[in-house]
Amino acid sequence: MPCYDDDRxxxxxxxLIRKLVDNVExxxxxxxxxx
Numbered sequence: 001m002p003c004y005d006d007d008r009x010x011x012x013x014x015x016l017i018r019k020l021v022d023n024v025e026x027x028x029x030x031x032x033x034x035x
Contacts, residue, residue, distance in 0.1 A: 009017065
């Protein structure tokens with residue numbers, strides 16, 4: 001595995017983070033709708 005700078009996320013990490021953020025936003029939207 002290549003060495004990356006610790007402060008710079010890899011492409012894979014960025015995709016995972018984006019997915020997580022999307023999931024959280026969707027979840028919040030659903031919560032607001034069901035309240």
